[in-house]
Amino acid sequence: MLFDSISSLSHIIEILGTAAFAISGVFAAMEKKLDIFGLLVIAFVTAIGGGTIRDILIGATPVAWMRDTSTLTVISVSVIAAILLKGKSENFQRTLIFFDALGLGLFTVIGLRKGIAAHLSPGVCIVLGTITACFGGVLRDVLLNRVPVIFQKEVIYATTCIIGGIGYFLLRPVLTDAPLDIISALLVFSVRMIAYKKKWRLPVV
Amino acid sequence: MLFDSISSLSHIIEILGTAAFAISGVFAAMEKKLDIFGLLVIAFVTAIGGGTIRDILIGATPVAWMRDTSTLTVISVSVIAAILLKGKSENFQRTLIFFDALGLGLFTVIGLRKGIAAHLSPGVCIVLGTITACFGGVLRDVLLNRVPVIFQKEVIYATTCIIGGIGYFLLRPVLTDAPLDIISALLVFSVRMIAYKKKWRLPVV
Amino acid sequence: MLFDSISSLSHIIEILGTAAFAISGVFAAMEKKLDIFGLLVIAFVTAIGGGTIRDILIGATPVAWMRDTSTLTVISVSVIAAILLKGKSENFQRTLIFFDALGLGLFTVIGLRKGIAAHLSPGVCIVLGTITACFGGVLRDVLLNRVPVIFQKEVIYATTCIIGGIGYFLLRPVLTDAPLDIISALLVFSVRMIAYKKKWRLPVV
Numbered sequence: 001m002l003f004d005s006i007s008s009l010s011h012i013i014e015i016l017g018t019a020a021f022a023i024s025g026v027f028a029a030m031e032k033k034l035d036i037f038g039l040l041v042i043a044f045v046t047a048i049g050g051g052t053i054r055d056i057l058i059g060a061t062p063v064a065w066m067r068d069t070s071t072l073t074v075i076s077v078s079v080i081a082a083i084l085l086k087g088k089s090e091n092f093q094r095t096l097i098f099f100d101a102l103g104l105g106l107f108t109v110i111g112l113r114k115g116i117a118a119h120l121s122p123g124v125c126i127v128l129g130t131i132t133a134c135f136g137g138v139l140r141d142v143l144l145n146r147v148p149v150i151f152q153k154e155v156i157y158a159t160t161c162i163i164g165g166i167g168y169f170l171l172r173p174v175l176t177d178a179p180l181d182i183i184s185a186l187l188v189f190s191v192r193m194i195a196y197k198k199k200w201r202l203p204v205v
Numbered sequence: 206m207l208f209d210s211i212s213s214l215s216h217i218i219e220i221l222g223t224a225a226f227a228i229s230g231v232f233a234a235m236e237k238k239l240d241i242f243g244l245l246v247i248a249f250v251t252a253i254g255g256g257t258i259r260d261i262l263i264g265a266t267p268v269a270w271m272r273d274t275s276t277l278t279v280i281s282v283s284v285i286a287a288i289l290l291k292g293k294s295e296n297f298q299r300t301l302i303f304f305d306a307l308g309l310g311l312f313t314v315i316g317l318r319k320g321i322a323a324h325l326s327p328g329v330c331i332v333l334g335t336i337t338a339c340f341g342g343v344l345r346d347v348l349l350n351r352v353p354v355i356f357q358k359e360v361i362y363a364t365t366c367i368i369g370g371i372g373y374f375l376l377r378p379v380l381t382d383a384p385l386d387i388i389s390a391l392l393v394f395s396v397r398m399i400a401y402k403k404k405w406r407l408p409v410v
Numbered sequence: 411m412l413f414d415s416i417s418s419l420s421h422i423i424e425i426l427g428t429a430a431f432a433i434s435g436v437f438a439a440m441e442k443k444l445d446i447f448g449l450l451v452i453a454f455v456t457a458i459g460g461g462t463i464r465d466i467l468i469g470a471t472p473v474a475w476m477r478d479t480s481t482l483t484v485i486s487v488s489v490i491a492a493i494l495l496k497g498k499s500e501n502f503q504r505t506l507i508f509f510d511a512l513g514l515g516l517f518t519v520i521g522l523r524k525g526i527a528a529h530l531s532p533g534v535c536i537v538l539g540t541i542t543a544c545f546g547g548v549l550r551d552v553l554l555n556r557v558p559v560i561f562q563k564e565v566i567y568a569t570t571c572i573i574g575g576i577g578y579f580l581l582r583p584v585l586t587d588a589p590l591d592i593i594s595a596l597l598v599f600s601v602r603m604i605a606y607k608k609k610w611r612l613p614v615v
Contacts, residue, residue, distance in 0.1 A: 059471025
């Protein structure tokens with residue numbers, strides 16, 4: 001009963017994360033004045049890119065979005081919503097950061113779990129979680145011909161996934177699966193939101 | 206007998222499509238003043254990129270060009286032809302658009318069929334057909350450090366693959382395999398050629 | 411006994427090659443003023459990119475660096491070393507070219523062998539060896555938003571892998587595995603070092 005609630009909560013957050021990433025893709029594509037097809041492709045790549053690279057690296061093919069057809073629907077609806085909402089971007093920006101941070105946390109945990117299921121070492125699992133959460137944005141930026149935002153952020157972004165991954169493996173001996181997932185995802189989410197507010201940044205050598 | 210003719214016709218068109226994509230890669234690479242090795246790599250990536258991404262996504266490895274050694278030969282010959290023909294680019298440009306549109310139609314249908322063979326849903330198959338036909342050009346543009354042409358075309362390009370894919374699934378209940386393939390490929394080809402002549406374009410938001 | 415020495419020598423050179431590629435990534439990332447996380451990602455992608463694309467193309471998943479955890483350690487240590495050594499870049503540059511050329515030779519041979527093990531044709535194996543040796547650098551340059559260096563080199567680079575691959579298949583009938591590997595890797599290394607000294611370049615069409 002509790003597990004079912006957590007499972008469906010997790011699915012809802014995954015959909016919200018996918019939507020948030022798709023919307024961030026649409027906004028980035030609008031800046032480059034792409035046509036509607038271009039918006040759709042960039043939204044799609046941003047939302048599924050990280051999970052796709054993860055699945056390809058571990059050999060879980062056909063990759064996730066090919067097996068779960070709801071993903072294409074979620075992305076299409078998000079693109080329409082983003083186009084309709086573009087006038088109200090002031091408040092919308094804050095909502096976006098919120099869902100993006102939720103998606104970041106959840107996608108990190110999904111990546112960690114898939115790495116563990118494939119019997120990979122903790123360090124490799126953390127890399128896989130970070131790739132899952134961040135590489136959709138990297139592909140988006142490569143396609144839009146700019147240096148990926150994760151390398152230039154004024155505030156830390158991908159580093160929060162690494163922190164969440166380390167937390168996951170530290171807490172793993174003392175927690176069961178469901179609370180471990182939730183706490184690790186919340187850790188990524190919280191560090192990301194605080195970093196965003198406080199404008200934390202990493203040093204440049 | 207008829208089927209054999211269609212099958213060998215399809216193989217010839219596939220070779221012409223591969224050659225057209227390879228040649229478009231060579232011309233794009235010449236604009237950036239790459240050396241001969243650079244021309245060869247860009248021609249290669251343009252011609253096999255879409256099918257390679259398709260095979261990786263569905264897990265059909267080693268990917269197609271590794272199993273069919275004629276692909277490397279076709280690409281090498283195309284590169285030499287393109288270098289020799291570069292002076293006559295006026296009429297050549299029109300021939301290129303023609304074979305590129307043929308390749309676009311055939312590669313879309315190949316992608317659709319591989320998606321169906323992997324038991325994917327129609328929406329996912331259409332995405333796979335479009336990736337097969339268009340992502341060689343996307344990789345070419347990413348390697349040449351420019352925004353992919355499919356996002357900026359003055360006339361529609363990738364959208365014709367989606368139209369062909371929708372046509373394929375609408376006609377599938379009433380046609381057998383061979384006519385279905387031919388009509389769908391011709392649909393992509395015709396829409397692409399008309400769009401090119403009439404300069405159809407998608408709206409920018 | 412001799413074989414064991416060769417095998418551990420090969421492992422040492424692989425580590426040095428990985429380190430050299432990681433360090434070249436760090437230096438490229440420093441030029442773009444990335445933060446520490448950015449340096450780490452670019453170092454990682456440069457060092458494992460070629461082997462990762464190779465493993466994905468032939469379907470050898472999870473890819474190599476996920477199975478051999480020492481790779482992440484070698485890369486991390488290399489990043490720290492590169493940061494500490496950046497002041498002394500004059501002599502360091504020469505050391506780097508040396509290890510990079512060693513890595514180029516060894517990675518080419520590793521790619522050739524994996525291609526043969528997957529029953530691919532000689533031409534395809536040579537392409538695979540070249541991808542293994544060169545595409546980490548291609549990914550590095552794509553992520554840093556510049557035209558890949560291998561397309562613009564004032565001196566030949568990737569072409570040395572093709573020369574080594576042709577040498578490998580010419581010598582294969584007359585040599586056993588271990589000397590064949592060593593001679594082919596040395597061929598790539600020597601041609602690369604001579605090309606670097608003599609500033610050999612390919613013609614531009």
